[in-house]
Each structure stands twice: as structure tokens, then as C-alpha cells.
Amino acid sequence: MIRELRESINMSRREFSLHTGIPVRTLEDWEAGRRTPPEYVPRLIAYQLKYEELVQRMDIGADEKIEREDLNDRS
Numbered sequence: 001m002i003r004e005l006r007e008s009i010n011m012s013r014r015e016f017s018l019h020t021g022i023p024v025r026t027l028e029d030w031e032a033g034r035r036t037p038p039e040y041v042p043r044l045i046a047y048q049l050k051y052e053e054l055v056q057r058m059d060i061g062a063d064e065k066i067e068r069e070d071l072n073d074r075s
Helices: 002-006 013-020 024-032 041-073
Strands: none
Touching: 002 024, 002 041, 024 041
8 A cells, every 4th residue: 555655656766765754664664564564554655646746736736827927918
């Protein structure tokens, strides 16, 4: 599950480690099945990624609204 989440946003283990604050070695162990993350961790990471995606979409929407307003002001 952790690998799927990481790959869904096209990040390397190092990038994902920096993004989530989870040590690279821990990610490696989880992905290789040597250790199992606590049950809540994959859910929290999935929630974080969905939240970040939503914020990004809102930012894009706000930027588009500003551009439309600028175009209307120039008319």
C-alpha cells in the first residue's frame, strides 16, 4: 500500500521520505515486506495526499479566476 501511494505521485523513496518525514530505511522495509507499518499510517498518508491534491486544485481554480477577472478588467 505504501509503495502504491508513493508511486501514485511519482516520487522516489527519498523524495517521499522528505515529503512525509518517514525515514527512507523504514519505507524500504515496509515496501519490501520486512516490516509492517502501523495500520493507521497508510490511511494518514492517503489522506495527506488527497488533501494536498485538493489544495492544489483550489489554487489552480483561484489562479484561473484571477486571470478571468484580469481579462474582464481589460475589456
